[in-house]
């Protein structure tokens with residue numbers, strides 16, 4: 001029987017859980033935006049570079065709402081005080 005997408009997802013989920021439970025999380029990333037869906041950032045997280053498990057999480061006031069997405073960028077930055085990260089976000 002051919003593996004359908006649901007079975008494949010379920011299998012991957014199990015494999016990832018397996019990997020994460022065995023991993024010692026020795027290499028952890030810096031704070032990165034926790035994007036749980038495109039355009040939806042919920043605070044910041046540090047993840048293991050080996051297994052992608054979330055090691056630390058902070059939410060602060062950096063939760064981006066739908067209203068924020070409609071706000072001009074400069075206003076948004078001012079409100080969330082993130083001007084210093086702007087250079088990283090610029091696409092050239």
Ligand SMILES: [Zn+2]
Nearest residue numbers: 023025048051
């Ligand atoms: Zn890990």
